[in-house]
Amino acid sequence: MTWLVTGGAGYIGAHVVRALLDARLEAVVLDDLSSGHERFVPGGVPFVRASILDAVAVDRAVVDHGVTGVIHVAGFKYAGVSVQRPLHTYEQNVTGMITLLEAMQRRGVDRCVFSSSAAVYGAVDVDLVTEGTPKAPASPYGESKLIGEWLLADQEIAAGLRHTSLRYFNVVGSGDPAVYDTSPHNLFPLVFEALIEGRAPRINGIDYPTPDGTCVRDYIHVADLALAHVAAARRLDAGQPLERAYNLGSGEGVSVRQIMDAMAAETGLAFDPEIGPRRPGDPPRIVASGDLAARDLDWRMRHSLAEMVRSAWEARRASVL
Template sequence: MSWLVTGGAGYIGAHVVRAFQAKGIDTVVVDDLSSGRRSFLTDDERFVQGSILDGRLLEDAFEKFHVQGVVHLAGFKYAGVSVKRPLHTYQQNVAGTSMLLAAMEAKGVDRIVFSSSAAVYGTPDVDLVTETTPKHPESPYGESKLIGEWLLADQARATGLRHTSLRYFNVVGSGTPEVFDPSPHNLFPLVFEALLDGRTPRINGDDYPTPDGTCVRDYIHVADLAEAHVVAAQRLDAGEPIEPVYNLGSGDGVSVGEIMRAVAEVTGIAFDPEIAPRREGDPARIVASGELAARDLDWRMRHSLTEMVASAWEARRSAPVDNV
């Protein structure tokens, strides 16, 4: 028996696969490699190249690899771009999730861990986001993740599907030098690429009502995130009680200014960030409580900010030039 990881060749997915393997749980990966990389997977990895929109491919994988559960990470993950490509976002994230659930039902696969997003909250007006904070997504991406949660809940009522959804903000760091974050939209890669190109990293606004004037966000280490996915899967396997949603939050957050200072220290490249105007819609602070996940999923922040930056920098510098 094995767990299928959709999007398992991506930055987060490859870490989830490694976390399962570390616990001795067999995995199989389905990924269309639109953003994932085959090189992120180990040589002996069971890999199926294809889209979650291909129901027959999914059903064949479930049957061939004796799949007992799914970790669903595949999707279009760029919130800003989703505003310009709403139909593509809904096709990948909503139609894809629907197709996956249909294939699961057809083959009797009855448990799923869904990688959701804190984008479902939009811009909350509370200091600390909890699972009951009202949901007001502000992009097709955030909307698609919320719809995904609804699909799981509806399917659970209809078929007894066992499920949970994990919501989180900014994932950083690396658990292995072989896997780095290649996204052109995330803060760490943007800062690293600027430094490697001899450019000065940029901060969007330094006049927010925060301790150093820069935005405060949740930044969590990808290996900690991966571990939470495995524990959630283990609870589903064991038939233990599990909540429908969990926030994987730090509880206190880190400012963009703090990140810049940590990057300068870790890399040894001294720089003063360029200060650009605020980006429209950027709230001063968004931080989530991880108390519920700590209770049930052994969730905790196992890595300091310095460790997050150092592991991410090592993985980026280890990447082959033709793989960046």
């Protein structure tokens, strides 16, 4: 069985590729390197540099490499930026999904694991997000991910596609020192860059109704996330049933203050965070249950917060040595 990993040169996709190899599954990567890095692709793994929007290239990748399933990670992932660039977001995430599904249908590829997002829920006001929590995306990014899930469901009816979507919030850590998060928008890279440059990281709001006054969020280790993608792929290969969607959540969450404390402890760089005002629209707490994924995908939090920070910091430091 050969799995095409779209976006496989990115932070998350590259970890998925490594997890596939560890499971003795064949992988091929398609990535346009708009945010990924070719050096993240393991040696020996076929790499196709192309956009998910390039129908000819996607079709050729499927045929040339004997692809039997797709793990679709590629996409424009910046929720905040998507508000300013909605058309670009929809082109990458919706038109890209359509292009991919068309190639799959033409070539008889009938299984897909979609790397979706908990952004489909929007700014929820519940203690624990479940798969049944109402979907109310608060950004074009979240909307585009939800549309992607709809397209998969429609293809299930129309063409017999077997699929599942994995929803998650914040992905951190590193499972390989050669791969780290290079996003200019995510919390861990932002904190690391501030520390490297000798600046104090920033906390936006310390007066939320949470135990320490800072926002509480779900943070999961990227290697755990990758294992869940592979578990879903293996169930599809085996013809075993899957839910249409799973939350990959911690069930508890951690606060921004807890993250800052862990950053200081694990980096050895003591600092007092700069305190700023709340960001508009930031809910006090967003945490998801991972019970369904634990039942079907062996999902669990295998890494502590300290391990998440330590692995991410070691990978980031290795990148500049």
